[in-house]
Amino acid sequence: METLITLLVGVLVMVAVYLLLSRNFVRIILGTAILSHAIHLLILTMGGLKKGGAPLLTEEGSTYTDALPQALILTAIVISFAVTAFLLVLAYRIYRETGADNLDDVRRELDD
């Protein structure tokens, strides 16, 4: 199971890198979003996939699933959400100011 998920992470990173290497703002932003999803999945895998019961202390039950990766991912999701929102607004603002939606045109605009 862990191997499969790790492969999935690899595919996601591949897609994200392809998007990041393009020149279009929206593609770059989508790339960063997919990149963060990939890493969240990896953190989950690194904590070990479902091994025991829910991490609630009860009288029965001896093994528990590690709850820490979930807490880490929750924090990371909030942060990547904020950064993605910021990037989207920034891209829109650049578009409003320069009329360009990709880095090539923006650089040309700046040089003029």
Next chain:
Amino acid sequence: MTNALVLPVLIPLLTAIVLTFFRNSFILQRTLSFLATASSAGIGVYLLLRIQSEGILRLDFGGWEPPYGILFVGDSFALLLVTAAATVTSIILLYAFSTIGEAFEKMYVYPFMLFLLAGVNGSFLTGDVFNLFVCFEVMLLASYALLILGGRKVQLVEAFTYITINVLASWFFLLAIAYLYGATGTLNMAQLAERVAENGQGPVLTVISLIFLLVFSLKAGLLLYFWLPGSYSAPPAAIAALFGALLTKVGIYALIRMFTLVFHHSPEITQSIIGIMAALTLIGGSIGALSSSNIQQIIAYNVVIAVGFILVGLAAGNEVALQGSIYYVLHDMVAKAMLFLAGGLMISLTGKAKIGELSGLIRNYPTLGWLFFIVMLSLTGIPPFSGFIGKVLLGEGLIEAETYVLLTLAFLSSLFVLYSLLRIFLNCFMGEAIIGSEEQVVLKKRTLLPIVMLGVLTLAIGIGADAIAPFVNDAASTLVNPQTYIEAVLDKEALLKK
């Protein structure tokens, strides 16, 4: 346990939140933000003194004993940096009061500066790797907002590159954290150090340490500094000074902390890679500083040279070299802030940024000219200014470690710093005055005051090096003996008693 340890983060954070509700009352904004930074600096000094008598301080949030909870750990190294960061920020704020302009003040520039300081202080104080990531992000989000304030086209475009780079760096940070958690099962720095020491730093852990090296080098501008000159020369002087003084230092702190506390078991790999990267940074920064004719770019490349210089000490890794690095980090925070403010003031007074377009400014603004001269001497390492003691100790440490190539490069870079700044000084301040006394923009005393204060501070650190020596020595000895740090955090006997 001491609750005061959280105050350098809490005070700026809460003040910033309160200030967002008072957008239009500038006097309140200015007073509160200055009080917040100044009191953080005061608390930094107080904690520093307490550490000398009580040893390393620690604060477990929510009463969760380490290694289960998130905690703040205050050793001398962290608190020296906290104090320096808060002091420099409060002086930069004074400069911002008279120069930044109403449009910026309306757009929450002071709250953002306080958020940045909170993130920086949090990064220095935290004892948990994931919390370090969160504090980095607090600092970075504030810096994104500060970078685009004003909304000039060049700022927006530079910000897009800067943010994308940092998102990628944060991704690598999370990657390293995920692997580290998978490999060791903990994220508490002290417990990490203990487990890595027990199990040995095998190939897997060394690879993880190299991912950390990549992340922190991107943040510190160690070799991976390609994004730095562009984004540091885009915003106004006060904000650029804040970036130049604080942001790269957090990366440097994280590098020194991780590679002296946790990953210090295979120095032949990690230390030598850091050494090579530092050497290339020194060379690249020097070339950049010489090849540019834009004042802001030259200053930004000086930041790069300093990063290389400080991390040469980490590559050598002995106590004396680390003492030198710590002195130099403190000096560099003050001196870089001063350099950015002085350079920014030249540009805002004349409206020109190319060194060929300026001349004879010393007739118009003699004080500014001599202040620039002082910061130039200080950065080159001329006594009695603050750069001297750091350079001497670093030199001694490098000789002790027998890394003569790094030694040569480090001291050659000082010459390049001197040359690049002397070029600005000779071209812009000396020569024939091109601005007549009637048409020159008036330079207010209160604009100049912060730069004078930084000048006094660099002189004070230089002359009073003896006074801060105990703190620096304690910081360096904790770095070379990570066991002190581990024992302070994972207090075995106290844990057993409970």
